[in-house]
Amino acid sequence: MTHLGPLELGFLELEDADPHVSLAIGVAAIVDGPAPSPQDLRIWIDRGLESHARLRQSVRRAPLDVSAPTWEDDPHFALAHHIRRTALPGPGGEQQLRELIATELTERLDRDHPLWRITIVEHLAHDRWALILRAHHTLIDGISGITLLEDFCDGPSTAHQHGTRPGNHWRTGYFDRLKAILELPVTVPLATAGTIRALAPVLYSAIAPTAESSLNGTIGQQRRYAVARAELPQVQEICTALGVTVNDVAVAAITAAYRRLLLLRGETPHPGELRVVIPVSTRAKDAKQILDNRISATVTELPIDVNDPGTRLALVHRRIRDHRTRGEAEAEKSVLTLARRLPAGIVASALRVVTHFPQRAIGTLATNVPGPRHRLTLGGREIIELWPCIPTAMRLRTTIAILSYRDQLIFGITADYDSTPDIDTISASIETEISVLLARARGRRPPRRLQLVSRN
Template sequence: MDTLDRIMVNRLSAEDAMYYFLDGSGTSAHMGSLLVIDPSSAGDAVRLDYQALVSVVERRLQLAPRYRQVVKEVALGLGRPLWVDDPDFDINFHIRLSALPHPGSMGQLHELIARIMSRPLDRERPLWEMYLIEGLSGGRLAVLTKSHRCLVSGPDNPEIGEVVCDVGVVGPELDEDLWMPGSPPGQAAMTVGALADAMARPGELVDSLLNGNGPVADIWSVADKSARFVASTVQQIVNAAPDSPLNAVTTSSRLFASAQISRRDCTRIATRFECTFNDVVLAVLAGVLRRWTLSTTDTVKHGETIRAIVPLRARDAEAVTQGPGSWVPEYEPEFVTDLPIGEDSPAVRLMQVAGLADRYSGSGRRLAPEMKPLLPELGMVPFAEFSARTFSQIFQRTYNVPIAMSDSVAQRFLAGHRVAEIYTIPSLAAQRALAISVNEYGGAVQFGFIADRAVVSDLPAMVGYVEESFDELLTSGLPQDR
């Protein structure tokens, strides 16, 4: 494959380029996962130390080639950026060793993760990091992954945390990896490649020149047309989300917290109230957000809601996870629904959550606009920073909080060691002060919360709120029994 063909093949997709350009002040489009490891389950496996983790990752990188590549932008934005092999790739830069003061608590682990997730990734290197964290109580270890969202797009481009984990104690046999970086293209070759890519779609190229797509024409006209196109899509939603500090302008400083509850008891609640498992999960979160609101305002009005965006798949009671399951969210249809935090009865709140979610998931006017780039089919990147900023502003008030819900995940092992807990760490978009993930793993429902430290400074309290909200549902009777 010659240089020109390689450039055209290795160009970022429109969606990946959108995530790449969404980085900015207060926004870092990286996400990750937290794996809590139980070393006592390893048996005869080699102790999981820093060198052992590096060895595992080195062997697995052949399954995720993007993790040895850097993003290289095309001059003047004439085309989407490229994936280019990093000629100076150093795995020891990306995998790091950290420790908590023994015996480390989950609260101390959360604070360390918050500091790590607050820092931007180095754009001059492959956009990921991994941390082996020692010192957790009970002899446990933690592995934290941090990947830019543009790296992760479906089964062909998995997140590094999924790459290093196995569904059995013994991992797959892999060929010896003799990777050598390819020669990076120069800007001249990249420019020629961008023009050749555009020439492959001559109608689009002519349209871009005549109508102002790209730096050689009227970029303001293009940005305005793109913004109006997306705005018309947003109008499908009935009305704006309620006023909430959760839509405050965000900073880059983060907080992280995690909590878990019994999956079996969630199923018991769902059976008692004749609703779905995910209805129970959303009701637990409604109770959490009610408590958080009361802690900040001292009062919650009857009928008050917080609007959430939720995967549409979560409403499919017949859905069956194919394969071992994934804890990393992919591009999928979503809908917006309201969490009734103004209802003080946990049983009534659950029934309201179920009714609203059932109604809105079937309404075309509540389907969320897909997270797509402006003018996605064009190879050029029209005024990327303006497009990203416009995207954030348009979608600012369509919902208050995103809730990612994963598949049911089968047991995982890392280098023969059982993974006891898995938490997804979602990215925190601009104009969002809180994001929540939900995983089903190891007989538990595991919640990950990431927030803007300046807005949700009491995020550690969410751990207790999850337990309280769950307990009140577990002990609640049906409304007619009250």
């Protein structure tokens, strides 16, 4: 059996702490051509099952958490628990698909079975259909989730060479854990000083309350979902001209979107008002095929008080660079490594206490996942777009996932239904800001309409 780590255990505790959230993440693939037959679908899913034994395993928790939860084979595994077919109402356009995805994001996965599900959506306009793949965050992170989708697709896969070897996962027995605990007085001080220095800004940002705004607060059961699009070559043109990264441009566009959202709501954006969690992958290239979580995170302030798009981008670039220079993500990775050496009951109890305190420091989450640059197909049917889908939790009324696929960058925006009826403002403003930055990169003034939208 394989034990869950402290990060995976944290996702379970977070979901248990709030009946309004589901901690499943996923992707919606928009596919050209007719929807698959049950036989075709079974062929695709069998590819993933052959590559990833974890898809047949469910989480088992020990009484009183005396040991860490484990992944164990489901003796009653049946595909019927993991496949759903549905159809969109007319006209079967993007709006109807977005509403379906929002509904999917509210549904929790059944912990009595392996924590993943595929929904086949028929009757999309323009002779298309969609495949929505969702899995619990204990099972995948953004990169491994996209890898899983690729393993369902046509073409050669090397997942079986990496993903199912016993040695690829952390294992331990009672005496190993006891030995690790006894060594803590020696090993902890050796790493403590540097880790604390790196983590101090993160910890402060994660607990120090910010000014009240409509972006943070209680959330209900229902969700809204929207998408924004950008052409990756155009974003890379901005990067080359202005000396920034794709992630910088994406975060700057998100900053502009939240600024405009607040202004349209009659709120004045203030410095330090909006802090964002930005997950950082710690996954090595040779671990791409392993279904687990290998992420850390930084917390930074979005300069929503800044009016000028170029200045906003420069500030975003500098702040993200400074967080990386301080080694915050590596420090968090060290803390997670240390937490693995503690008794599961202690870790679970600490997480349970933390998740029951309403956080008032973070306003949103923005995660950027590099997707495949090559064309994906399912049974010869081309995947036209990939929409990332992530949940909201911990008083975050909106979250944004950014996913690249071929020459496109897609922003998947999830929001609490009641507090964010204006979700389309976010998607439209992201697209506008990238257009404004592209015009600046090309040395010309953007159209007046775009200038006004960006400044607002």
